[in-house]
Amino acid sequence: MITLERKHVLLATLGGQPQVVTFTLDLLLDRFPITDVIVVHPRAAQARLQHSLACLQAEFNGDYYRQAGRIIHFRSQVLQYDGKPMDDIVDDDHADGTLDTLHHLLGELKRQDYCIHLSVSGGRRLMALLATSVAILNFDRHDSIWHIYTPQEIKERAADGKIMHVPTDAGVKLIRAPFPSLGAYTYASPQSFQRAQQEQRLQMDAQQRATCKSVVEQCTPQQLKVLRAFSQGLKPQQVAKQLSVEISTVNSHKTAILQYCRNAWNIASSEQLNYYFLHTKFADYFDNDG
Structure with a gap:
């Protein structure tokens, strides 16, 4: 052969x-x-x-x-x-x-x-x-x-x-x-690859928004406020101050939200997630949320 x-x-x-x-x-x-x-x-x-x-x-x-x-x-x-x-x-x-x-x-x-x-x-x-x-x-x-x-x-x-x-x-x-x-x-060719890359980017954006939406729909109103705050790049203490709640409340909501994310993105429990993950995943989602 x-x-x-x-x-x-x-x-x-x-x-x-x-x-x-x-x-x-x-x-x-x-x-x-x-x-x-x-x-x-x-x-x-x-x-x-x-x-x-x-x-x-x-x-x-x-x-x-x-x-x-x-x-x-x-x-x-x-x-x-x-x-x-x-x-x-x-x-x-x-x-x-x-x-x-x-x-x-x-x-x-x-x-x-x-x-x-x-x-x-x-x-x-x-x-x-x-x-x-x-x-x-x-x-x-x-x-x-x-x-x-x-x-x-x-x-x-x-x-x-x-x-x-x-x-x-x-x-x-x-x-x-x-x-x-x-x-x-x-x-x-580089040109055809760039076109394909743009199409893939659009498909990835659509998939990403759909996954983000599935997490948002599971959040309670208070969890959603916390998620929006983290999407702005705030740290837990800053989120607590902005929302006028205890840091323990923020951490409790964060734990629940990250579990929604694990399920949505099929992320293993052995992989560490933190509030930075919420910023990277949801910043664009809420920026473009009409």
């Missing part, structure tokens, strides 16, 4: 579960001659991400992938915005930076004639969504988007990289995600 004659790269979004990358790679190596692995992630400012990278670097000591007993080049790509590394995707500007980083990376890999295997099972959901959007613009029929299915019992045992490899009969499977491969017909 022509795809076997070309170089194959695994490009994976990375978060706090490094075993997702090695599970995926081990399954792909049964079918494709993967020569490179690139993980995409925010700057490793948090301990969980630092741990993930350390686990993976140990697996590729000197670019030697010990599990397969062969050379596989490993590197990471940090998300950037305006030439600076990003700690997280916290607003629209950072989403744009993520799109730019991924577009440049995928474009460079295509110019080098790689077959790209994109794994979107790790890291932030928004990062995976944006990676998929960029892939649609750049991929041809030889490229693939993969999701990994891991049985719950294996997930629990392997969590946080405790297990980096599993037997072939463990029930871990790769699922190829279908997608329209626009790159099979034309490589996206």
